[in-house]
Amino acid sequence: MPIPLQKLFTYKITEAEADFIEIGTRVAVPFGKSKIYTAIVFEKHQEEPTAYEAKDIYQILDEFPLVTQSQLQQWEWIASYYMCSLGDVLRASLPKAFLLESETLVLKRVDFDQEETLNDEEYMIWEALEQEARLKIHDISKILDKKGVLSVINGLLAKDAIEVKEEIFEQYKPKYVKYVDLTSRYQLEEELHQLLDGLGRAPKQREIMLNFFQLKQGTKEPVLLKELKEKSQASSGVIKSLVDKGIFEIIEVREDRVSFQTESRPIHELNDWQSDALGKIREVFKEKEVCLLHGVTSSGKTEIYTHLIADALKKGKQVLYLLPEIALTTHIISRLQLFFGESISVFHSRYSVDERVEVWNNLLNNSEKAQIVLGARSSVLLPFSNLGLIIVDEEHESSFKQFEPAPRYHARDTAILLGKIHGANVVLGSATPSIETFYNAQQGKYGYVRLDRRYGDVLLPEIELVDIKEKHRKKRMKGHFSDRLLALMEEALSEKEQIILFQNRRGYSPVVECSTCGVAPQCPNCDVSLTYHKFNNELKCHYCGYQQGLPRTCPACENPTLDTKGFGTEQIELELQELFPDSNIARMDLDTTRGKYSYQKLLRSFHERDIDILVGTQMLTKGLDFKNVTLVGVLNADNLLNFPDFRAHERTYQLMVQVSGRAGRDQKRGKVAIQSFNPYHQILQQVTTHDYKGMYEDQMNERHQFSYPPLVRLIRITLKHKDLIKVDAAANWMGKSLSNSFGDQILGPTSPSIGRIRNKYLKTILIKLPANKSLNAPKQLISTIKDSFMAISEFRSVQVIIDVDCY
Ligand code: ADP
Numbered sequence: 001m002p003i004p005l006q007k008l009f010t011y012k013i014t015e016a017e018a019d020f021i022e023i024g025t026r027v028a029v030p031f032g033k034s035k036i037y038t039a040i041v042f043e044k045h046q047e048e049p050t051a052y053e054a055k056d057i058y059q060i061l062d063e064f065p066l067v068t069q070s071q072l073q074q075w076e077w078i079a080s081y082y083m084c085s086l087g088d089v090l091r092a093s094l095p096k097a098f099l100l101e102s103e104t105l106v107l108k109r110v111d112f113d114q115e116e117t118l119n120d121e122e123y124m125i126w127e128a129l130e131q132e133a134r135l136k137i138h139d140i141s142k143i144l145d146k147k148g149v150l151s152v153i154n155g156l157l158a159k160d161a162i163e164v165k166e167e168i169f170e171q172y173k174p175k176y177v178k179y180v181d182l183t184s185r186y187q188l189e190e191e192l193h194q195l196l197d198g199l200g201r202a203p204k205q206r207e208i209m210l211n212f213f214q215l216k217q218g219t220k221e222p223v224l225l226k227e228l229k230e231k232s233q234a235s236s237g238v239i240k241s242l243v244d245k246g247i248f249e250i251i252e253v254r255e256d257r258v259s260f261q262t263e264s265r266p267i268h269e270l271n272d273w274q275s276d277a278l279g280k281i282r283e284v285f286k287e288k289e290v291c292l293l294h295g296v297t298s299s300g301k302t303e304i305y306t307h308l309i310a311d312a313l314k315k316g317k318q319v320l321y322l323l324p325e326i327a328l329t330t331h332i333i334s335r336l337q338l339f340f341g342e343s344i345s346v347f348h349s350r351y352s353v354d355e356r357v358e359v360w361n362n363l364l365n366n367s368e369k370a371q372i373v374l375g376a377r378s379s380v381l382l383p384f385s386n387l388g389l390i391i392v393d394e395e396h397e398s399s400f401k402q403f404e405p406a407p408r409y410h411a412r413d414t415a416i417l418l419g420k421i422h423g424a425n426v427v428l429g430s431a432t433p434s435i436e437t438f439y440n441a442q443q444g445k446y447g448y449v450r451l452d453r454r455y456g457d458v459l460l461p462e463i464e465l466v467d468i469k470e471k472h473r474k475k476r477m478k479g480h481f482s483d484r485l486l487a488l489m490e491e492a493l494s495e496k497e498q499i500i501l502f503q504n505r506r507g508y509s510p511v512v513e514c515s516t517c518g519v520a521p522q523c524p525n526c527d528v529s530l531t532y533h534k535f536n537n538e539l540k541c542h543y544c545g546y547q548q549g550l551p552r553t554c555p556a557c558e559n560p561t562l563d564t565k566g567f568g569t570e571q572i573e574l575e576l577q578e579l580f581p582d583s584n585i586a587r588m589d590l591d592t593t594r595g596k597y598s599y600q601k602l603l604r605s606f607h608e609r610d611i612d613i614l615v616g617t618q619m620l621t622k623g624l625d626f627k628n629v630t631l632v633g634v635l636n637a638d639n640l641l642n643f644p645d646f647r648a649h650e651r652t653y654q655l656m657v658q659v660s661g662r663a664g665r666d667q668k669r670g671k672v673a674i675q676s677f678n679p680y681h682q683i684l685q686q687v688t689t690h691d692y693k694g695m696y697e698d699q700m701n702e703r704h705q706f707s708y709p710p711l712v713r714l715i716r717i718t719l720k721h722k723d724l725i726k727v728d729a730a731a732n733w734m735g736k737s738l739s740n741s742f743g744d745q746i747l748g749p750t751s752p753s754i755g756r757i758r759n760k761y762l763k764t765i766l767i768k769l770p771a772n773k774s775l776n777a778p779k780q781l782i783s784t785i786k787d788s789f790m791a792i793s794e795f796r797s798v799q800v801i802i803d804v805d806c807y
């Protein structure tokens with residue numbers, strides 16, 4: 001059931017139903033007092049439940065399973081590994097359209113006329129039904145502003161004022177596309193000539209006919225209505241008149257939304273280094289399931305993937321290609337489409353539910369279109385039937401981990417399990433592997449293949465550290481730009497080359513502070529300072545979305561001395577406009593890329609060189625491949641390094657190397673300038689020398705010393721409640737119980753660095769477990785403790801979140 005309950009539920013079916021129902025099909029079942037849910041059949045058995053009486057199912061919704069056996073196996077693993085319910089996994093996996101919505105509808109009885117017998121609440125509902133013909137239960141809750149409204153509805157029912165209906169909506173509507181063709185009467189040449197002659201006096205219709213024949217060009221296929229309309233600039237009216245005359249007929253064809261019209265081209269031949277790496281990967285797969293491909297940026301990892309994909313397709317196997325973020329990697333998609341055209345399906349969280357349903361069905365049917373599935377995190381949950389290869393591109397990316405809501409799974413690790421279930425090979429690719437993956441490769445758990453050369457023997461960019469403490473002292477800064485970075489920028493611009501600038505914060509400045517009293521305006525719902533956005537003169541919370549106008553005076557001391565501190569992408573963009581008035585400048589961050597196609601538009605204009613300088617956040621680092629970028633500037637590396645997290649250094653290394661990798665991907669060697677107050681920091685030194693191994697060893701030493709993954713396993717328990725005292729008491733109880741079982745493996749409870757988000761206070765407890773022992777027993781213990789916790793009535797309203805591998 002799509003609900004966060006740990007249990008499976010048993011329902012009664014008849015013998016006839018038992019013959020018909022297959023595991024993995026959907027059934028509508030009653031639950032609780034009035035709800036109907038879409039459930040998935042997990043098991044057929046003969047044991048009657050002891051704790052409750054099994055209800056009858058309501059309806060069988062599918063003739064064939066919608067969920068495969070191997071998916072159910074995967075779901076069980078996810079639920080048990082990440083300590084969530086099967087229902088959580090079900091909800092994350094199935095496109096919404098498959099989960100029928102059950103809504104009780106309340107309708108007015110027209111013959112009711114005894115309004116005076118209604119009490120106040122009943123009357124309010126009755127009145128609302130005058131306006132709206134039907135109300136759903138949750139509408140009624142809203143009108144009465146309370147949760148338990150069943151008694152009110154029962155009252156109205158008893159007085160015969162209303163009736164209720166249970167309705168199930170099937171939300172998925174397939175898309176139909178309209179085509180035009182000649183009716184059979186005019187398929188004959190002779191008739192057609194007569195017709196055309198006859199149309200002499202109707203020039204518009206004649207025009208349409210001529211365009212129709214041009215589009216048709218001898219093929220037997222009908223013509224797309226939309227195309228005909230566009231080509232002949234005709235209104236629907238004119239076409240309709242041709243239909244009315246019996247000349248045209250409109251044909252509606254159900255079509256998959258995800259369709260591409262590209263001719264496929266042969267994949268590229270590999271150079272010697274790449275062939276060598278490919279050969280080694282194939283060797284690895286004779287012995288191991290997983291192989292790490294550690295190839296520097298622009299070495300041609302994607303090209304190697306295409307050869308592996310071709311191998312799999314040749315064997316008639318499906319391929320899953322996981323990317324950190326689909327919207328940011330459209331260039332990879334179009335590259336693959338060039339090679340594999342019609343056999344690619346893209347699974348995109350920004351797609352409509354319908355489009356996701358298509359991909360799902362195509363996979364279930366193992367159709368031609370779904371031989372290769374490209375997608376982000378959640379595509380690892382799709383119903384593969386015949387999977388042969390999984391590629392996890394940029395495996396180090398943190399967006400593969402889902403933090404909220406459950407299941408809090410890591411798509412890379414889930415992909416490895418998926419590979420096991422299907423006997424499929426898994427390639428993890430990165431220029432900067434995560435520490436845990438590199439560790440696994442070192443341990444021999446994964447195979448390891450390295451690719452050290454960039455394609456075309458382009459050199460790795462030359463990375464230069466700029467000491468901005470020194471520059472400030474010597475007054476060689478203009479705004480946030482050092483004279484050195486400015487000089488490099490001038491040079492690149494004069495050569496008509498493009499520049500990428502990186503700043504990891506969006507907005508104008510992270511903090512607004514009063515220079516008289518030192519108070520910074522805070523979000524009313526979260527324990528964070530508000531970020532200033534200059535273009536609309538607003539203060540915004542990046543955690544809950546709260547916004548307010550910038551006050552003229554300090555809310556605390558009322559002096560007009562609010563001042564900005566720190567800086568974000570928006571401020572850099574404005575400084576650039578002053579420094580380089582003749583250049584085209586654009587910004588890429590969450591604020592400028594909200595629309596469905598806004599990324600693509602930005603990237604296209606950058607590609608077409610309409611933009612000279614692109615400023616942006618993390619988004620810039622994700623595999624952009626632009627030949628004309630020769631300079632990358634990092635405005636400030638320090639706030640990344642100082643982030644309070646055990647992975648901060650690893651992440652800084654990855655980010656710096658990835659963003660540097662955007663420079664000089666063609667013949668000319670790229671340049672990178674990293675500004676920092678602390679240029680002697682070991683990590684920055686390792687970035688400049690591309691010393692991954694050195695970084696890895698340092699980090700492993702630290703993790704050893706302070707017990708962090710991959711040397712231990714981490715489980716984090718977060719408690720949430722709007723009452724601080726309650727969450728404190730709850731956390732103390734939980735901490736104590738856990739300590740009784742786990743001793744000093746428990747850290748906390750503590751308040752996280754942001755102690756309140758969306759008006760809820762947070763407390764966290766960290767459990768560190770040995771990496772070489774099974775997690776089953778400890779997880780069992782944690783579950784038991786959680787159950788006892790939930791049984792304490794005063795804690796029942798406290799939200800408990802368990803996150804396994806919470807990093
Ligand atoms: P990576 O994924 O390692 O960053 P890419 O696969 O994106 O590298 O390759 C970088 C660039 O070099 C791309 O534009 C790609 O088309 C080109 N390239 C790499 N290998 C080849 C090859 N064997 N033949 C043609 N072009 C290649």
Ligand code: ZN
Pocket residue numbers: 523524525526541542543544545546758
């Ligand atoms: Zn907030």
